[in-house]
Amino acid sequence: MISQAEENYLKALFHLTNETEEKVEAGTNELAFYLEVKPATVNDMLKKLKEKELVSYKKYGKIMLTQQGREYAVEVVRKHRLWETFLYEKLEFSWDEVHEVAEQLEHIKSKKLVEQLDRFLGFPKIDPHGDPIPNSKGEIKYLKRKTLTDIPVGAVCKLVAVKDSSASFLQYAVQIGLGLSSKIKIISRQEFDGSVEIEIDNKRSTVSQKFAENLFVL
Amino acid sequence: MISQAEENYLKALFHLTNETEEKVEAGTNELAFYLEVKPATVNDMLKKLKEKELVSYKKYGKIMLTQQGREYAVEVVRKHRLWETFLYEKLEFSWDEVHEVAEQLEHIKSKKLVEQLDRFLGFPKIDPHGDPIPNSKGEIKYLKRKTLTDIPVGAVCKLVAVKDSSASFLQYAVQIGLGLSSKIKIISRQEFDGSVEIEIDNKRSTVSQKFAENLFVL
DNA sequence: TAAAATAGTTAGTCTTATCTAACAAATATT
DNA sequence: AATATTTGTTAGATAAGACTAACTATTTTA
Numbered sequence: 001m002i003s004q005a006e007e008n009y010l011k012a013l014f015h016l017t018n019e020t021e022e023k024v025e026a027g028t029n030e031l032a033f034y035l036e037v038k039p040a041t042v043n044d045m046l047k048k049l050k051e052k053e054l055v056s057y058k059k060y061g062k063i064m065l066t067q068q069g070r071e072y073a074v075e076v077v078r079k080h081r082l083w084e085t086f087l088y089e090k091l092e093f094s095w096d097e098v099h100e101v102a103e104q105l106e107h108i109k110s111k112k113l114v115e116q117l118d119r120f121l122g123f124p125k126i127d128p129h130g131d132p133i134p135n136s137k138g139e140i141k142y143l144k145r146k147t148l149t150d151i152p153v154g155a156v157c158k159l160v161a162v163k164d165s166s167a168s169f170l171q172y173a174v175q176i177g178l179g180l181s182s183k184i185k186i187i188s189r190q191e192f193d194g195s196v197e198i199e200i201d202n203k204r205s206t207v208s209q210k211f212a213e214n215l216f217v218l
Numbered sequence: 219m220i221s222q223a224e225e226n227y228l229k230a231l232f233h234l235t236n237e238t239e240e241k242v243e244a245g246t247n248e249l250a251f252y253l254e255v256k257p258a259t260v261n262d263m264l265k266k267l268k269e270k271e272l273v274s275y276k277k278y279g280k281i282m283l284t285q286q287g288r289e290y291a292v293e294v295v296r297k298h299r300l301w302e303t304f305l306y307e308k309l310e311f312s313w314d315e316v317h318e319v320a321e322q323l324e325h326i327k328s329k330k331l332v333e334q335l336d337r338f339l340g341f342p343k344i345d346p347h348g349d350p351i352p353n354s355k356g357e358i359k360y361l362k363r364k365t366l367t368d369i370p371v372g373a374v375c376k377l378v379a380v381k382d383s384s385a386s387f388l389q390y391a392v393q394i395g396l397g398l399s400s401k402i403k404i405i406s407r408q409e410f411d412g413s414v415e416i417e418i419d420n421k422r423s424t425v426s427q428k429f430a431e432n433l434f435v436l
Numbered sequence: 437t438a439a440a441a442t443a444g445t446t447a448g449t450c451t452t453a454t455c456t457a458a459c460a461a462a463t464a465t466t
Numbered sequence: 467a468a469t470a471t472t473t474g475t476t477a478g479a480t481a482a483g484a485c486t487a488a489c490t491a492t493t494t495t496a
Contacts (some may be wrong), residue, residue: 102332
């Protein structure tokens with residue numbers, strides 16, 4: 001049996017390594033910082049995870065998920081993103097509220113629950129933040145991503161993801177009526193600073209280039 | 219913050235006392251048996267719960283929930299039964315599969331989640347076992363639970379729970395084709411001894427009044 | 437009512453997940 | 467290469483929630 005704490009370590013390792021193309025290994029301090037615990041704690045936990053053959057590492061060496069560990073981590077990510085989708089689509093949670101609750105729900109242990117939830121939601125491909133939802137075989141389809149800055153004036157696009165999902169960004173997004181799958185029309189663009197005037201549900205706003213670069217669209 | 223273990227003790231106390239009209243207090247051994255832990259463990263936990271003013275008890279005395287403890291317990295029961303309803307109605311879980319998963323889901327902490335789930339389900343009054351679901355104010359409307367003996371001849375009902383689940387009863391049930399969520403049609407009833415002829419999946423059997431009283435139906 | 441049975445408590449141990457403080461190894465800098 | 471800095475490890479502590487074994491209080495019964 002894998003505890004909730006262990007699941008969190010696996011998920012963290014997945015996000016720090018496998019999820020980002022280049023990196024395949026992490027360090028103790030890095031993991032500790034990510035999980036907001038002390039390096040000593042990570043060290044203890046790694047021993048347990050190594051014992052269970054979920055991670056591979058040697059003293060003073062780099063940390064890597066084993067195949068088994070990766071599979072487990074992907075399952076947790078799958079659950080997290082399915083629950084986020086459920087909260088957003090069915091329970092009227094807003095974009096910035098889903099994460100905290102999904103952090104709890106992702107640890108519920110029931111194979112049937114996950115599969116039925118997936119079916120109930122219509123086998124969604126992306127979660128409310130636009131991140132891909134692994135399928136039941138653990139396959140993840142990463143979509144190539146364009147940002148708002150790539151869209152020409154006059155065109156309409158759909159928001160599918162965000163680069164930075166800090167609370168401050170998400171709150172700003174909600175303020176201007178921006179939600180997942182929002183249709184965004186490009187009204188005009190300033191050559192001077194790259195700021196763009198956009199229209200969402202007949203509501204116009206002007207956002208900076210920095211903001212626009214943070215929005216992945218299709 | 220109240221831990222999952224603590225929540226389970228409160229819920230157990232509620233079921234052993236407040237839920238049954240007569241009893242208002244429980245003993246250490248009784249609680250231990252119910253929770254499948256040892257009396258010593260219960261004793262330790264009671265000290266914590268007393269400290270938090272969720273139970274009242276004195277050394278060698280009886281255990282009782284405080285008003286606060288009762289309110290908390292009802293909230294947990296509410297969550298449990300809402301989740302059972304969700305699993306049964308939306309995710310195609312069968313009658314006997316919902317409990318185990320609801321035991322996990324009831325500990326998720328999010329006020330909004332509970333209220334939205336309740337709304338999503340259309341503010342259900344009873345769970346898939348026919349037990350009442352407390353409303354958001356903690357009020358519980360106890361309905362008289364119907365048994366097979368309350369169903370008139372000619373009507374059809376659905377099995378939702380059993381009073382006694384001894385092996386001898388279950389074996390008998392299996393023999394006559396009675397399973398969870400079985401649809402039962404009342405063919406005839408003997409005035410003399412209250413025995414009933416029933417039909418399950420086109421198969422007829424005659425059962426005693428004692429047997430019929432053991433079946434909760436909807 | 438005295439002995440037996442039952443119920444409840446205490447003390448000490450275990451495991452998990454965390455911490456702090458001190459130490460060791462690896463890497464970077466001058 | 468010597469030293470300083472960063473990174474990782476170890477040892478020992480703590481808190482929660484469980485256990486066993488031994489003890490004490492209460493209740494039953496002969």
